[in-house]
Structure formats: C-alpha cells, structure tokens
Amino acid sequence: MRDMLGREDAVSVAEAQRRMAEKTVFRELPRFSLPLEDSYGRVLAQDVFSPENLPSFARSTVDGFAVSSSDTFGASESIPAYLDVVNEVFMGKEADFALKKGSAARMPTGGMLPAGADAVVMLEHVQSVNDLLIEVLKPVAPGENVISVGEDIKKGELMLGKGHLLRAQDVAALAGVGLTEATVFGKPAVSIISTGDEIVRPGQPLLPGQVRDINSFNLAGLVLENGGVPVRKGIFKDDYDEIRGVVAASVTDSQLVIITGGSSVGTMDMTAKIIRDLGSPGVLFHGVTLKPGKPTIGGVVNGVPLFGLPGHPAAVTVCFDLFVEPVLRILSGLEGKEYMRRRTVKARMAKNVSSGIGKEEHLRVAVEERTGELWAVPILGKSGLIRTLVRADGTVAIPAQARGIEEGEVIEVRLF
Amino acid sequence: MRDMLGREDAVSVAEAQRRMAEKTVFRELPRFSLPLEDSYGRVLAQDVFSPENLPSFARSTVDGFAVSSSDTFGASESIPAYLDVVNEVFMGKEADFALKKGSAARMPTGGMLPAGADAVVMLEHVQSVNDLLIEVLKPVAPGENVISVGEDIKKGELMLGKGHLLRAQDVAALAGVGLTEATVFGKPAVSIISTGDEIVRPGQPLLPGQVRDINSFNLAGLVLENGGVPVRKGIFKDDYDEIRGVVAASVTDSQLVIITGGSSVGTMDMTAKIIRDLGSPGVLFHGVTLKPGKPTIGGVVNGVPLFGLPGHPAAVTVCFDLFVEPVLRILSGLEGKEYMRRRTVKARMAKNVSSGIGKEEHLRVAVEERTGELWAVPILGKSGLIRTLVRADGTVAIPAQARGIEEGEVIEVRLF
Numbered sequence: 165m166r167d168m169l170g171r172e173d174a175v176s177v178a179e180a181q182r183r184m185a186e187k188t189v190f191r192e193l194p195r196f197s198l199p200l201e202d203s204y205g206r207v208l209a210q211d212v213f214s215p216e217n218l219p220s221f222a223r224s225t226v227d228g229f230a231v232s233s234s235d236t237f238g239a240s241e242s243i244p245a246y247l248d249v250v251n252e253v254f255m256g257k258e259a260d261f262a263l264k265k266g267s268a269a270r271m272p273t274g275g276m277l278p279a280g281a282d283a284v285v286m287l288e289h290v291q292s293v294n295d296l297l298i299e300v301l302k303p304v305a306p307g308e309n310v311i312s313v314g315e316d317i318k319k320g321e322l323m324l325g326k327g328h329l330l331r332a333q334d335v336a337a338l339a340g341v342g343l344t345e346a347t348v349f350g351k352p353a354v355s356i357i358s359t360g361d362e363i364v365r366p367g368q369p370l371l372p373g374q375v376r377d378i379n380s381f382n383l384a385g386l387v388l389e390n391g392g393v394p395v396r397k398g399i400f401k402d403d404y405d406e407i408r409g410v411v412a413a414s415v416t417d418s419q420l421v422i423i424t425g426g427s428s429v430g431t432m433d434m435t436a437k438i439i440r441d442l443g444s445p446g447v448l449f450h451g452v453t454l455k456p457g458k459p460t461i462g463g464v465v466n467g468v469p470l471f472g473l474p475g476h477p478a479a480v481t482v483c484f485d486l487f488v489e490p491v492l493r494i495l496s497g498l499e500g501k502e503y504m505r506r507r508t509v510k511a512r513m514a515k516n517v518s519s520g521i522g523k524e525e526h527l528r529v530a531v532e533e534r535t536g537e538l539w540a541v542p543i544l545g546k547s548g549l550i551r552t553l554v555r556a557d558g559t560v561a562i563p564a565q566a567r568g569i570e571e572g573e574v575i576e577v578r579l580f
Numbered sequence: 581m582r583d584m585l586g587r588e589d590a591v592s593v594a595e596a597q598r599r600m601a602e603k604t605v606f607r608e609l610p611r612f613s614l615p616l617e618d619s620y621g622r623v624l625a626q627d628v629f630s631p632e633n634l635p636s637f638a639r640s641t642v643d644g645f646a647v648s649s650s651d652t653f654g655a656s657e658s659i660p661a662y663l664d665v666v667n668e669v670f671m672g673k674e675a676d677f678a679l680k681k682g683s684a685a686r687m688p689t690g691g692m693l694p695a696g697a698d699a700v701v702m703l704e705h706v707q708s709v710n711d712l713l714i715e716v717l718k719p720v721a722p723g724e725n726v727i728s729v730g731e732d733i734k735k736g737e738l739m740l741g742k743g744h745l746l747r748a749q750d751v752a753a754l755a756g757v758g759l760t761e762a763t764v765f766g767k768p769a770v771s772i773i774s775t776g777d778e779i780v781r782p783g784q785p786l787l788p789g790q791v792r793d794i795n796s797f798n799l800a801g802l803v804l805e806n807g808g809v810p811v812r813k814g815i816f817k818d819d820y821d822e823i824r825g826v827v828a829a830s831v832t833d834s835q836l837v838i839i840t841g842g843s844s845v846g847t848m849d850m851t852a853k854i855i856r857d858l859g860s861p862g863v864l865f866h867g868v869t870l871k872p873g874k875p876t877i878g879g880v881v882n883g884v885p886l887f888g889l890p891g892h893p894a895a896v897t898v899c900f901d902l903f904v905e906p907v908l909r910i911l912s913g914l915e916g917k918e919y920m921r922r923r924t925v926k927a928r929m930a931k932n933v934s935s936g937i938g939k940e941e942h943l944r945v946a947v948e949e950r951t952g953e954l955w956a957v958p959i960l961g962k963s964g965l966i967r968t969l970v971r972a973d974g975t976v977a978i979p980a981q982a983r984g985i986e987e988g989e990v991i992e993v994r995l996f
Binding site: 254370 | 673731
C-alpha cells in the first residue's frame with residue numbers, strides 16, 4: 165500500500181531483509197596474500213588444496229611397540245605372543261629399518277612406523293621378558309593405534325573453501341600442511357555519513373542546541389566487529405546537495421553506505437529522495453514494523469547497498485544487527501552459516517513486558533545471575549538515550565504478533 | 581590421592597578451574613591513552629566520570645510545538661487549547677527566547693526547548709488555525725516528549741568502570757560526552773612454547789618422521805580472539821634444560837605461559853617437573869578427568885600462570901576454552917560477566933553418543949540446519965587430527981556423570 169505521497173506502508177523486518185538480500189550481490193573484493201600470522205579472522209579468497217599429506221608418514225598414537233598385527237592375533241594374558249625387540253624408533257627421526265615377522269620396535273607417541281609394521285601395541289598390554297623380548301597380552305588389529313599417511317589431510321584434497329572465515333584451527337591446519345600464507349579478500353569499506361544541523365565533531369566546543377556525534381562511533385565499532393573497514397565520512401548539514409554529494413562519492417568508493425541522522429519525517433524523506441535520485445533500483449523499503457527503528461530506509465544504487473538509519477542510538481544498534489550485518493556478510497565474501505555468528509544466552513524475563521501487536525519490538529536487557537539462573541532485566545528508557553545501550557548486555561526480540569513477555573518466561577538474549 | 585611417584589589423581593574440570601582462579605591474580609598491566617577510534621575491544625584502565633551533561637540542553641523527542649504543559653491541561657478534540665505560535669526553534673541553534681504563557685514555538689525532533697517551555701505537543705495532536713494560531717487537541721504532562729538536561733548521562737556520573745570491555749556503544753557514549761581518548765590496559769602477553777623433537781618450523785623442509793608445528797598457530801589465534809598478544813617463542817627439543825630455559829624467560833617477560841607438546845607421559849612429566857622446579861606454588865593440577873585433554877597441567881610460578889597442554893589439536897582447543905581463557909580474562913583486567921562471552925546455539929543431537937562415566941567429554945560437532953531445526957552432528961576421529969576441528973562448528977560437553985547423549989536430545993553447542 166502507498167500513501168498520498170507515493171510512500172509504501174512499513175514492511176515487516178523479514179520482508180525488508182529479504183529485499184536487501186535479493187539485491188545485494190557480492191562483488192569480488194581485491195585479494196592478497198597474508199602471512200598466516202596475520203590471517204586470523206580473514207575470509208579465504210580461493211579454495212585451498214593441500215600441497216602435502218598430513219601426516220606424511222604413519223604415526224603411532226600411543227607409547228608402545230610397533231608390530232605386524234598378524235603376529236598378535238590370538239594373543240592373551242594366558243597365551244601371550246612373544247616378539248623380539250629388534251629396534252627403537254625415536255621422535256622426529258626416520259624409522260630407517262624394516263620390521264621382520266616375529267619382531268617389534270619400541271615406539272614413542274607420534275613416532276614413525278617402520279616398514280613391515282601396521283599397528284602399535286600399547287605399553288599397558290605388553291610385559292617385558294628382558295630387553296630383547298616382550299610378551300604381547302592382547303591382539304591389535306591392522307591400523308590400530310596408528311594415524312596413517314594422509315589420514316588427517318590428504319595431498320590434493322580441498323581443505324578449505326573460498327569464502328571460509330579463517331578461525332584459529334583453520335590457520336593451524338594450513339600451517340600443518342606446510343603453507344605459510346593465505347590468500348584472503350580485502351575487507352569491505354563501509355562509509356558512515358552523519359547528518360544533522362545540530363551534530364558537532366568530537367573535540368569541538370559545544371554551543372547551546374548542539375550535540376556530539378555519537379552514532380558514527382557506534383556504527384564504526386559495529387562495522388569493525390563484523391569484518392568491515394569503517395570510513396567515517398564526517399558530519400553533514402541537513403541539505404540535499406551536501407548530503408547527495410557525499411553519498412554519491414561514497415557509492416563509488418565503498419562497498420556499503422550508512423547514512424545516519426535525525427528521526428524526523430523530513431530528514432528521512434530527504435535521505436530516501438537522495439537514494440532514489442542517485443540510481444537504480446533505489447529505495448527498496450522505507451519504514452519497518454519495528455521498534456525502535458521504524459523509519460529505517462534500505463536501498464541499492466548501482467549494486468551498492470545503502471541504509472538510512474534513524475538517529476536514535478538504540479535504533480542504530482538494532483537496525484545494524486537486523487539489516488546491515490547480513491548485507492555486510494554478503495559483501496565480505498563469507499560463505500557460511502548465518503547462525504554461526506549468534507551470541508545468545510537463554511534467560512528468564514525478570515518483569516512482565518507488554519508490546520503492541522503489529523510491530524516487532526527489540527528490548528534492551530541486562531543479564532543478571534540470580535541463584536544460579538540467568539535473568540533478563542529490561543533497561544527502560546527512551547531509544548534516544550545511549551545509556552540504555554551502555555547498561556544493557558543484549559536485546560530480546562518480541563515478535564510482531566506477540567502481546568509481550570511474561571515474567572519468568574524463558575527467552576533468548578542476543579548478546580552485544 | 582597420589583600414586584607411587586607422588587602424582588595426584590586426575591582432578592575434575594571444575595576443581596582444576598577453581599585452583600587456577602584462586603592463585604591467578606590480576607597484576608596491573610601498563611595503561612595508556614588511545615584515540616576513541618582505536619579503543620574498541622580494549623579494557624578500560626580507570627573509571628570514567630562524565631565531564632558534561634548529555635544532553636547539555638532539554639531536547640524535544642518529536643516534531644511539534646514547545647509549550648508550557650499547564651496551558652494544555654484539559655485540552656481535547658472538542659475543547660482544544662488555543663496557543664499563539666510566536667517563534668520557531670531550528671536544529672542546532674540556541675532557543676534564545678522565552679516562551680510566555682499561552683504561546684507555543686515550532687520544534688523539530690532534537691531541537692532545544694526554549695525557556696518557559698516544559699513539554700512538546702506532537703504534530704499529530706495539533707490543528708493549525710493559521711500560521712500564528714494552533715489548536716492543541718490533547719494535553720501534555722510536564723516533561724512529555726522531552727529529554728531533560730543530563731537525562732542520558734549526568735555531569736560527574738560514573739559512566740563506565742575500570743575493567744569494562746569497550747563495546748561499540750560504550751565508545752559512542754564516551755564520544756557523546758566530549759571525550760576523544762580512553763585510558764586502557766595493555767594486552768597481556770602470552771608465551772607459546774612448542775616442544776617436541778619431531779616438530780618443524782613452517783617453511784622448513786619436512787624430513788621423514790617430522791611434522792609441522794600446528795598447535796602454536798591454533799593457540800596464537802585463540803589468544804588473539806580472547807584479547808591477548810600471542811608471543812610464539814619457537815620450537816624446542818624435548819630436553820629439560822632447553823625447555824626450562826625458555827619457560828624461565830617467559831615467566832619474566834609475559835603474563836601467561838603455554839607449553840604444548842607431546843602427549844606421552846614422559847613429556848608431560850618433564851613439563852610438570854620444570855614448572856615445579858621454577859618456583860612456587862608450582863604445579864596446581866596434573867591430570868584432569870577430561871576427554872580430550874586428560875594429561876593437562878596447570879600451575880603458577882611467582883604469580884604467573886602456566887599451562888602444559890597435550891599435543892593433540894582437539895585437546896589444545898578444549899583445554900584453552902576450559903582452562904586458559906578464564907585465566908586470560910583475569911589477566912586482562914576484565915571485570916565482567918563470564919557468560920557474556922558465550923557463543924552458543926541449541927541443537928538436537930543427530931546421533932546417539934555414548935561416554936564413559938567419570939570423565940567430562942567434549943565432542944566436536946558440525947551444526948546443520950534440517951527442516952528449520954539445528955542439528956549437532958558429531959565429527960568423529962582421533963583427537964590428534966586437526967581436520968576434526970576444521971570440520972566442526974563447535975563442541976558439546978557430556979558431563980562426567982552422564983553415560984552419553986541420545987539422538988534427538990536438545991543440547992547446547994559452544995560455537996568456535
């Protein structure tokens with residue numbers, strides 16, 4: 165539905181997200197090689213195939229004796245298998261001998277299996293007759309207590325795919341197969357444009373009627389946490405030409421543009437007009453059935469996603485989480501599971517909270533431990549107050565069709 | 581209980597954690613000032629009191645008319661209150677006039693309330709008679725639609741305490757009260773010492789019987805993720821004097837020391853002996869009823885915590901999460917809620933998994949979405965394989981007293 169000015173009704177959160185996801189396309193970012201030490205948290209820009217087998221030799225997983233398993237078949241405490249101890253394997257050294265039938269070699273955990281051996285008997289299942297003879301009290305199967313060549317990672321195998329986020333263990337695996345660098349994507353640049361005649365740069369004296377720029381610092385931190393590079397473009401007057409100029413430049417020099425400013429209808433309408441005037445497809449939604457964050461605007465111009473966020477700090481945080489973050493994920497080149505990024509705890513609601521039908525409400529809550537249980541305590545206060553975010557540990561969503569949450573109900577807190 | 585060599589029985593995970601927490605003391609790290617832009621994710625080194633009121637003037641939260649609320653008492657659609665429009669407030673400008681009884685001034689959202697006004701009537705509750713006269717259709721209470729001076733943050737108020745982790749919104753709040761820098765703690769240095777005769781530096785050719793250093797890359801990433809500075813001290817032979825030398829140096833030049841190496845009893849015993857020989861109180865536990873990670877050692881020497889971790893990659897990850905991370909939190913100067921760091925999802929177990937009574941088992945699992953529900957699929961394989969960690973999204977703990985988890989049971993996955 166559209167009103168007299170041609171404006172569409174507010175859409176649901178899911179519909180707004182769907183529209184942005186549909187029109188946001190990952191455009192390959194520059195790729196470069198980083199030493200493994202500097203590659204943690206980066207996104208792989210190409211598939212990685214292992215250049216070697218891990219391990220490159222058959223390794224023992226226990227302290228014991230390398231044997232030919234067939235020599236131990238049928239062995240028991242009453243009728244042990246007798247084997248000659250003919251050699252010893254040392255850690256990090258080649259087992260440069262071949263084991264003959266009926267013989268065994270001492271093995272450390274991690275040692276190299278000699279030729280002729282296909283299993284290792286654990287020390288606990290061996291009795292020493294003398295230095296040169298052992299009794300094996302329990303049979304071993306072929307391959308028992310052994311990691312075979314390439315059992316961990318095979319030479320030529322696809323280890324990690326393009327778009328994979330490099331976690332600690334992924335970098336460790338790359339090191340394990342002899343790599344020293346990773347080819348990763350650059351991080352998407354996110355332009356942050358603060359607007360408002362009343363907004364003052366940090367460090368400037370504050371005159372009556374003026375306030376300091378809060379939102380660009382909040383947004384820059386959220387961008388950093390989510391793998392982007394924040395580019396704070398500065399503070400711009402509520403003037404069509406001035407804002408249009410910086411938005412037009414940002415669409416060409418960054419992968420994502422966030423405009424934050426007043427919550428008044430006039431300011432948001434101007435932002436929407438600029439996005440519409442700059443190119444196609446322009447505004448994808450203007451207004452969401454969401455509290456806080458109703459006047460949010462989302463759009464795409466020449467393949468670059470843009471958001472107009474209302475100026476209230478709590479709205480900025482909620483809208484970033486719901487709308488900007490999923491788009492930033494796509495732009496980062498990440499291929500992965502969305503739910504992997506969640507940081508949540510279950511908690512009981514500490515108070516009855518009511519909510520209007522028809523809009524999704526995101527409450528700020530502090531999480532407190534009381535007698536071994538976690539409780540979510542709503543932080544009340546206008547969404548224009550930064551203190552409500554500072555006091556809060558996370559948010560609780562009340563779905564659009566719910567009338568509220570009852571005290572004691574178990575809910576999920578999305579942690580900051 | 582102690583065995584013949586004077587070694588104590590393995591202790592529970594909780595007991596091992598308790599002993600480390602008891603003896604680990606936060607020793608003040610160097611503090612320094614960082615520009616706000618660079619302070620995200622850092623730990624505040626001092627309490628911050630606000631240097632000014634936020635906002636510094638009474639602000640309107642809506643578009644409308646500033647009024648004296650008493651002029652609107654009793655107003656209704658049938659009997660509106662008539663007010664003279666005498667002035668207009670502009671964004672970012674001082675409201676340099678005083679409102680007389682019976683009059684009103686146009687207000688933008690965020691505008692400064694003039695003297696004489698104590699509330700704002702929303703545009704929606706006003707009818708314009710002409711440019712100079714309005715009908716107010718609904719009364720406003722004193723303070724309605726207004727954020728008062730200091731309502732967000734009061735001058736002199738404790739905004740953020742020493743030990744607080746600076747999140748996006750916290751940095752934004754500091755900017756909001758006119759600060760441009762934050763005094764933060766340096767990050768604790770964590771020495772990572774790889775041991776083993778078979779371990780080879782990255783980039784070196786691999787001879788038969790040798791393997792590459794995997795664990796120091798895994799540990800360095802985990803240290804980074806948890807706010808420490810990893811210092812990879814290199815690879816050392818399984819030799820008492822050599823390892824003792826680097827451990828002794830690390831105890832003086834870092835806040836935390838991790839020694840990782842073979843899982844053989846001999847290697848772990850040597851690590852324990854070094855910790856014991858270096859100072860007091862020495863080894864606090866050696867052996868935990870945990871799988872993987874049974875041979876783990878924890879100790880403190882001259883106030884510096886040390887860990888000896890078994891060489892299996894999965895054991896390294898599990899032991900870091902259970903033992904090293906809580907200690908690193910203390911050493912970082914963080915004052916906060918432990919559960920805030922959790923990244924978990926609920927999922928259903930995809931398979932029956934059995935577990936021995938008497939030890940806590942940590943399974944690696946992949947999380948998969950199937951028909952709208954999350955399922956945890958166990959990644960089987962020896963704990964010596966790095967691939968099990970690469971394929972996994974997180975871990976599921978089976979308590980020491982449980983016999984396992986049944987298929988379909990809802991469990992909590994601790995995400996990597």
